[in-house]
Amino acid sequence: MVSDKMYELGSKKSTIRTIFEYGRKRAAEVGEDHICDFSLGNPNVPTPDFIKDAAIDILTNMPPQAVHSYTVAPGDAGAREALAKSINKRFGMSFSRKNIFITSGAAAAITICFKALAEPNDEFLVNAPFFPEYTAFVESVGAKLTVVPANPADWQIDFNAFEKSVNPHTKGVIVNSPNNPSGAVYSEDTIRHMASILAEKEKEYGHPIFIISDEPYRELVYDGREVPYIPKYYEHTLVCYSYSKCFSLPGERIGYIAVPDTVPKFDVVFGAIAGAARVLTHVNAPSLWQRVVARCADKPADIAPYEKNGKLLYDGLKEAGFECVRPQGAFYLFPKCMEDDDYAFCERAKKYDLLLVPGTDFGCSGYFRVSYCIATETIERSLPLFKKLAAEYK
């Protein structure tokens, strides 16, 4: 009577959700301040005041029809122009509004790209570890997600495995740097190497291979690190962005796809994106939020709390004896479990009310994800507990 696949997708809880709900129940039993919940990636830095001020100013001073009417599908012309200018200033591009398709967040942006590009038998490649929703999104457009084994040394790319995975069916590669769950930021070398492999394969196969760059964590990088802007390194790049993380606006669903002029057959690609947005029923991105982010596009993200949390947690985990790559970006760490079975390890951590997510869910068994977009006090409270957990393995 219904689609079995949709029922399965809608009724099975994700591991992350299950752990989070366990935490809520446990908090009700033993008290909130006994729980160290590292499960969710929900930004805890409050939405900055400049967002509130912009929204109230627009609601107060613009005629309501100018704010709330349908926009054309790619978004309000002025908003798109403002976003393009901000990209140009920050990354040295020369975009105009025609390069920007405003979307309801990054999940919509990447899935619109998959839907726009996917032809029968197409595959999209992703390097492990990766955000688990990619599987549902790619499969929902009738394509296959191919997972390239991880490079746990530094969570850059295992280029041997990567090169072997690219094949004539590869339509695109998903890049997510800064990465959920590893916190890694791809270096310029990594991008160049990946681009050169893909450019060769494009020539060999005689068809384009796109990079779909999913960049919701672009602004969340530490120690003054730079995140290379991939269109500068590779022609067939579609950049997917979201304001969920930098401005703590995940509920409002606002982001964009940038289609650089260097993309060959630009009009065909942009047209297919519009068609995909249409049938995924993203009629237009929420029109108030289009204007708000356009006004605030040049404003900085407040990354200080995440940087502080990441360092505190990393140092604490190292001291407790965990193997872990130093945090570079996003608000996640991805340490090695102290036993092979990451589910068993995370289950054992529950004894100390440490709520961790098994790495298997991110395509990488034997590791666990820790989200540090939480109160600093919770992290401080967790460190002796991580030590106790580690002591069990000595």
Place this chain on the structure above:
Amino acid sequence: MVSDKMYELGSKKSTIRTIFEYGRKRAAEVGEDHICDFSLGNPNVPTPDFIKDAAIDILTNMPPQAVHSYTVAPGDAGAREALAKSINKRFGMSFSRKNIFITSGAAAAITICFKALAEPNDEFLVNAPFFPEYTAFVESVGAKLTVVPANPADWQIDFNAFEKSVNPHTKGVIVNSPNNPSGAVYSEDTIRHMASILAEKEKEYGHPIFIISDEPYRELVYDGREVPYIPKYYEHTLVCYSYSKCFSLPGERIGYIAVPDTVPKFDVVFGAIAGAARVLTHVNAPSLWQRVVARCADKPADIAPYEKNGKLLYDGLKEAGFECVRPQGAFYLFPKCMEDDDYAFCERAKKYDLLLVPGTDFGCSGYFRVSYCIATETIERSLPLFKKLAAEYK
């Protein structure tokens, strides 16, 4: 290199859009006040102040994280409860939050339903005339849209044709009352008759047939008319609503699906809806707007300007000699062309700068759609021009 289908859907302009853009170009040549543009269904009544006030109050007085964080996929619990209560009060139901799935507008709501329900070889039925996007939405989930010929006498249902069209592949029937483009409101008799046919067919085939009731125009009815609430008449009903028209908020994308308790296997249907929303990447409906419409759900829509426009236009068209059904709801009239070829008729109307949409686009050739959600002065200005157009056919 891209999906041909997506390119086609995204690059071919709809007839409505083409006419609208012609109007913009023509206005630049001859001046705005020479153009009578009846092409778009964009509400012209300004968004009411209570919406602005609610939004500003929420932004000012709620903690930002309470407003802008992710909500669970079906929407904020409090917002869903408020919407359920408002439905209960107005339509005598006994919904609670568990019956409500908040969506990014009605296009998302209906397509989520199609995607949730569609199994291989499924068909959805619609009575002509109908909103042309239904075709793209239904086909995008892999189902077929079957069109039942219209009943032009009063734009209710041609039950002979309807009964013949229902078949073992029929998974659902799309109802859109008040109707775009005809302006008709289905009477209680019509609903009862349709429900009895479907209930019989359900028994005959041994599987459910859903009514997907697309109701963005529910509040826009005239002469004190009532729009029957379909769940009272038929078990397998999913109600899809939008605040685009009643509160003039089409750009903000906010609406809901109501799943009544009477729907057998409620949890399976609700689960499939959640799965469909997930893969259509409607992560959650914009969170500020969830709260705003929840606060304003009981407020009235300002329909007076539409009622006035509809009457003025109807009387004028009748006086000019057009055949037309009296406006009952929405903000459209669907008169008969004065020649069989509706494209030729609408082309001829352009001579007078009357911008009309051919009925063929709505599955009903020989008619044309007039949107009267425009300035009353434009309608006044158009009436002598309609007379001149009609005179050509005498």
